[in-house]
Structures are given as structure tokens and as C-alpha cells.
Amino acid sequence: MLHFLGWLFPSFNFLFYDSHVKEWVDELKDAVYDAEDLLDEIANQDLQRKMETDPQTSAHQVWNIFSNSLNPFADGVESRVEEIIDRLEFLAQKKDVLGLKQGVGEKLFQRWPSTSVVDESGVYGRDDNKEEIIKMLVSDNSSGNEIGVISIVGMGGIGKTTLTQLVYNDESVKKYFDLEAWVCVSEEFDLLRITKTIFEATTSRGFTSDVNDLNFLQVKLKESLNGKKFLLVLDDVWNENYNNWDRLRTPLKVGSNGSKIIVTTRSENVALVMRSVHTHRLGQLSFEDCWWLFAKHAFENGDPSAHPYLEAIGKEIVKKCQGLPLAAKTLGGLLHFKVQADEWDNILRSEMWDLPSNEILPALRLSYYHLPSHLKQCFAYCSIFPKDYQFQKERLVLLWMAEGFLQQPKSKKRMEEVGDQYFHELLSRSFFQKSSSRNSCFVMHDLVNDLAQLVSGEFCIQLGDGWGHETYEKVCHLSYYRSEYDAFERFANFIEVKRLRTLFTLQLQFLPQSYLSNRILDKLLPKFRCLRVLSLFNYKTINLPDSIGNLKHLRYxxxxxSDIKRLPETVCPLN
Structure with missing residues (x-):
């Protein structure tokens, strides 16, 4: 099973290009889900047998409760196993026809390397950030003889490179340092290329494009930096390997006291690996700054006064950007020379991934691309949360555990500790952000939420009033906000869904208790035999039926x- 999961998530890199690959991924998901359900059933049967033979348990009671349970050698299980194996083998052959290779992803989009050149007139809302970074650069805050490393951390498109360009070109900074060098590192930490670029920027001896001897370059670089106070920018760093960083740093140590390195990265782990003396977490722009950035690119000379009827629509579009400069700039450029209100309104009503010539999601997809497979699965699951939804770490970890997303640790770590580690990995890579209004909660940026919905596709959905969909058969994870009275009709379209794994009530603060139709509990719930997560939070009257004991996969x-008085005895044997 792990072999096929290894195919499943790398192939997401192709989803944005090829409909045939998307169809193949959906088929593979179907097969993997069916296989997991069957393996769980067999594992449950094995557990029940152990409980039956354990003299410390009420074996006969347990066995009676599960009298209708699956026998691995009966009820057609063997044929189901063979059918799933045939499907997986067919899909493995089909991947060769599609040209897919394990662990190899198609390059997402053309990314030009950054440079130190900046148009300061097009930057808004970063004066305070700039002054803070400059103050650290010109102060002696390094540790001993170590070079002071300042990391600027934030999500893709937040403006880390732009802020660094402002700092790099500031006159006071140029006067303070003897030498300066700018290197766009990007995804591949190429030690030879980086060393060569630094050497060429800090020496007047000409280009070294034909030199590929790392030892020669490091010796010469050490000579050119010896006793000099230098500023080095390493832009867009992804490397989390300490040994790579240590090899690069070795010839830099001869620099004069006060030498500094600025690192821009999406991951706080990079900042830790590079032993940063300060980590500057770059936040979102204010609405006003985001509006003026949008206006500069959307209107002639950045002046919206000539088109007052577009200004109101434009400000609603800016709200969608949620302070992300890349989004404001991209959408503004997309609307430049468009003066019809319906064209602007179309952009406002469109999903972000449906927009033409869109650089926003490709920039964010790059962060997803670099996630390990197990974290991709956990992140995609978060599409059950609506935009601006505040969630608790502990609750999300329990959901991941129930869904089987956490890999069994080889050490003595508890599964909760593994989930905590997964969560902080996603937090450190800016997929999650701390809530500004509730200290114990976290949120996803709206555009990160868009990305989660894009990669999860039709398998994760949020049920809203008036929500419609062409097909429900692929739905595995369903979330919804309670209404005052949740009638059977609200969920009637899901009665034929075969593999629903999550039925999750979203929590709203200060919302009074709701009522839930008994028909949902008695008629609908027993049909969700693959259910792993069931949340019936804050319903006034709930009488769970005895048939809940048939939900053999239920873990949460x-x-x-709620006003529930007791749980049915059939709940007790569920694991």
C-alpha cells in the first residue's frame, strides 16, 4: 500500500497540466481508499479474535456484538482482495502509458532567478520592516566570531525578496559594508554555483563560468573576503541540510566582524539550520497598502479616480488578496486596460485557480510540491475547513489520527507526538498561521485554503446552504456548519455515498445549540460504514442509535x- 501511496502524492504535480493524469490520480485514490477500508476490516476482525481469546475481557459479549463482522476467509473477502490487486496492477501499468515516474514531478512553472534590482515606487507598507532589518544589519549582534545570519520568513508571495531588495539598495547599508553579493539559491542548493556567484560578485577578476573546481573557488573566495566586511543575500532558500550550509559557510568565516548574511525562506526550519541570530516573520500588508499596490497595476498611473465605478469592485477584489502583495499585483495587472465593470466583476466572482495568466497559485503550489507525501495528505485534508475558520492544533491532530494519516513511529513516540510534529512542520512552512483573535487557534490564509481545495478535489467538500455538485460518489470527507434545525433533506443527496470517512460539524463561537433530525441518525448514519470521524458537536438532543456499533472504522x-444522556453499549467495542 505504501508503494502506491508513493505514486499518489508526487503525481499531484501533474494535476495542473493534464486531465488524463488527474483522471488516473482519481482512479488510484478510489483503489487506495477501497484497499484501506478492506485492510481495516480485516484488522478489526483480527482484534476481535484477540479480544475473544483474552481471558481478561468479556469475550462472548464482544463476539456477540460483532457477530456480523467480517471473516477474512468468508463473505467474498478473498475476491475483494483480488479485485483491488487487479485494479492497482492495471493502474501501475497505466502510469507507464502516461509517462509518470515515481518521485519525478513536472516543473510547475518558469521561475526566473531574482536579482537585487527593485522599483521602490511600486513597494507599499514595508517601511517599518525595512528599518528593522537595516538596524540589525548595522549593529554588532553576531555571536562571537560567527557571521550574523538574519532570516526573513514568510509564505510564498508575501514580499520577502522585495523587502530584501529595499534593504540591499539602501545607501546606509552600502556605506556600511565593503562588499556585497546577491545569490538566488532556489530549490536546488548547488554549492558550486552559489560559491561561484559569490566569488564573481566580490572580486574584480572577471567571470569564472568555465571554472568547476569547488576547492579552487573556495580558496579564492576566502582570499577575496579576508578581512572585509561583507553583506551576502541568499534569496529563496529551501535547503534544510545543515552540512550543505556548513560547507558554504566555511570560506565566509574570514570576513571582518560585522559581516552579515540575509536569508529569505518560506520555512522556519531553514532559519534554524542556518543558525539565525534573528528571524523576521514577514506579515501581510494592511488593506490600504494592498489597495494602493493593486491600484498601481490596475489603473493608468495608479489613479482610480478616472474610473470610480470600478473602485468599489476593485476593493472587494483586494479583500480576496488578504494582504498578499503577489496577489494584489497579479490581479491588478490582469485588469489593466479593462474598463468594463462586468470584466472586473467576473474576476471578483472567479475562483483563484480559474483565472487566466495566474502566477499566484503556482507560487503557492511550489510550497506544496516540496512537502513530503505524508504532509501533503494532512494538508489536503484541511480543505474541510472554510476560509477564516479557526481550528485547534490538538483537535486537528486527533482527526489526522482517526483518518490514519500519521505514520507509526519507530521510536517510542506516542501518535499524538507524531501529529504534533506534522502540525509544526506545516506551521513552519507557512501553511498555517496563528490566529490573531484566539491565542489557542490557527487559521489558513485564504489563498492557502484555495490551494488545499484544489489538491483535494472532489474528495473533500464543505456543505453550505444552496451547495450543489454534479456528483457525490467521490466524496470522502464532508464538513458543514450547523443550522438551527438540520433536517434529513439537507443530507439526502449523500445517502448513496459509499465511502464517506468524515462527517464533521464545524464549530462556531456563540452559536446556540441546534436540533438534528432523528432520521439522519437512524436512516442515514448507518449507511456510512466507512466513517472514521463523526462530529455531532453542540446538538441539543441526540439519541445515538445502536446501529452506530456497525461503524467498525469509527475512531473519532x-x-x-450536546444534551446526550448516554452512549449505546454498542459503542464500547469500537476502537
Whole structure:
């Protein structure tokens, strides 16, 4: 199974280009889900047998409860196993026809290397950030003889490179340092290329494009930096390997006291690996600054006064950007020379991934591309959360555990500790952000939420009022906000869904208790035999039916803040 999961998530890199690959991925997901369900059933049967033979348990009671359970050698299980194996083998052959190779992803989009050149007139809202970084650059805050490393961390498109360009070109900075060098590192940490670029920027001896001897370059670089106070910018760093960084740093140590390195990265782990003396977490622009950035690119001379009827629509579009400079700039450029209100309104109503010539999601997809497979799965699951939804780390970890997303640790770590590690990995890479209004909660940026919905596709959905969909058969994870009274009709379209794994009630603060139709509990719930997560949070009256004991895969049940008096005895044997 792990072999096929290894194919599943790298292939997401192709989803944005080829409909045939998307169809193949959906088929593979279907097969993997079916295989997981069957393996879980067999594992449950094995557990029940152990409980039956354990003299410390009420074996006969347990066995009676599970009298209708699966026998691995009966009820057609063997044929189901063979059918799934045939499907997986067919899909493995089909991948060769599609030209897919494990661990190899198609390059997402053309990324030009950054340079130190900046148009300062097009930058808004970064004066305070600039002054803070400059103050650290010209102060002696390094540790001993070590070079002071300042890391600028933030999500893709937040403006890390632009801020660094402003700092790099500031006159006070240029006067303070003897030498300066700018290197766009990007995804591949090419030690030879980086060393060569630094050497060429800090010496007047000409280009070394024909020199590929790392030892020669490091010796010469050491000579050119000896006793000099230098500023080195390493832009767009992804490397989290300490040994790579240590090899690069070795010839730099001869620089004069006060030498500094600025690192821009999406990951706080990079900042830790590079032993940063300060980590500057770059936040979103204010609405006003984001609006003026948008206006500069959307209107002639950046002046919206000539088109007042577009200004109101434009400000609603800027709200969608949620302070992300790349989004404001891209959408503004997309609307330049468009003066019809319906064209602007179309952009406002469009999903971000449907927009033409869109650089926003490709920039964010790059972060997703670099996630390991197990984190991609955990992130995609977060598409059950609506935009601006505040969630708790502990609750999300429990959901991941229930869905089986956490890899069994080889050490003595508890699964909760593994989930905590996964969560902080996503947090450090800016997929999650701390809530500004509730200290114990986290949120996703709206555009990161868009990305989660894009990669999860039709398998994760949020049920809203008036929500419609062409097909429900692929739905595995369903979330919804409670209404005052949740009638059976609201969920009737899901009665034929075969593999629903998540039925999750989204929590709203200060919303009073709701009522839930008994028909949902008695008629609909028993049909969701693959259910792993069931949240019936804050319903006023709930009488869970005995048939809940037939939900053999159920691992998470939340009936908190409800008026439930007791749980059926059939719940007890569920694991």
C-alpha cells in the first residue's frame, strides 16, 4: 500500500497540466481508499479474535456484538482482495502509458532567478520592516566570531525578496559594508554555483563560468573576503541540510566582524539550520497598502479616480488578496486596460485557480510540491475547513489520527507526538498561521485554503446552504456548519455515498445549540460504514442509535456540548 501511496502524492504535480493524469490520480485514490477500508476490516476482525481469546475481557459479549463482522476467509473477502490487486496492477501499468515516474514531478512553472534590482515606487507598507532589518544589519549582534545570519520568513508571495531588495539598495547599508553579493539559491542548493556567484560578485577578476573546481573557488573566495566586511543575500532558500550550509559557510568565516548574511525562506526550519541570530516573520500588508499596490497595476498611473465605478469592485477584489502583495499585483495587472465593470466583476466572482495568466497559485503550489507525501495528505485534508475558520492544533491532530494519516513511529513516540510534529512542520512552512483573535487557534490564509481545495478535489467538500455538485460518489470527507434545525433533506443527496470517512460539524463561537433530525441518525448514519470521524458537536438532543456499533472504522466521536444522556453499549467495542 505504501508503494502506491508513493505514486499518489508526487503525481499531484501533474494535476495542473493534464486531465488524463488527474483522471488516473482519481482512479488510484478510489483503489487506495477501497484497499484501506478492506485492510481495516480485516484488522478489526483480527482484534476481535484477540479480544475473544483474552481471558481478561468479556469475550462472548464482544463476539456477540460483532457477530456480523467480517471473516477474512468468508463473505467474498478473498475476491475483494483480488479485485483491488487487479485494479492497482492495471493502474501501475497505466502510469507507464502516461509517462509518470515515481518521485519525478513536472516543473510547475518558469521561475526566473531574482536579482537585487527593485522599483521602490511600486513597494507599499514595508517601511517599518525595512528599518528593522537595516538596524540589525548595522549593529554588532553576531555571536562571537560567527557571521550574523538574519532570516526573513514568510509564505510564498508575501514580499520577502522585495523587502530584501529595499534593504540591499539602501545607501546606509552600502556605506556600511565593503562588499556585497546577491545569490538566488532556489530549490536546488548547488554549492558550486552559489560559491561561484559569490566569488564573481566580490572580486574584480572577471567571470569564472568555465571554472568547476569547488576547492579552487573556495580558496579564492576566502582570499577575496579576508578581512572585509561583507553583506551576502541568499534569496529563496529551501535547503534544510545543515552540512550543505556548513560547507558554504566555511570560506565566509574570514570576513571582518560585522559581516552579515540575509536569508529569505518560506520555512522556519531553514532559519534554524542556518543558525539565525534573528528571524523576521514577514506579515501581510494592511488593506490600504494592498489597495494602493493593486491600484498601481490596475489603473493608468495608479489613479482610480478616472474610473470610480470600478473602485468599489476593485476593493472587494483586494479583500480576496488578504494582504498578499503577489496577489494584489497579479490581479491588478490582469485588469489593466479593462474598463468594463462586468470584466472586473467576473474576476471578483472567479475562483483563484480559474483565472487566466495566474502566477499566484503556482507560487503557492511550489510550497506544496516540496512537502513530503505524508504532509501533503494532512494538508489536503484541511480543505474541510472554510476560509477564516479557526481550528485547534490538538483537535486537528486527533482527526489526522482517526483518518490514519500519521505514520507509526519507530521510536517510542506516542501518535499524538507524531501529529504534533506534522502540525509544526506545516506551521513552519507557512501553511498555517496563528490566529490573531484566539491565542489557542490557527487559521489558513485564504489563498492557502484555495490551494488545499484544489489538491483535494472532489474528495473533500464543505456543505453550505444552496451547495450543489454534479456528483457525490467521490466524496470522502464532508464538513458543514450547523443550522438551527438540520433536517434529513439537507443530507439526502449523500445517502448513496459509499465511502464517506468524515462527517464533521464545524464549530462556531456563540452559536446556540441546534436540533438534528432523528432520521439522519437512524436512516442515514448507518449507511456510512466507512466513517472514521463523526462530529455531532453542540446538538441539543441526540439519541445515538445502536446501529452506530456497525461503524467498525469509527475512531473519532465528538458529541460534546450536546444534551446526550448516554452512549449505546454498542459503542464500547469500537476502537
Amino acid at each position: 466521536l465528538n458529541v460534546s456540548h
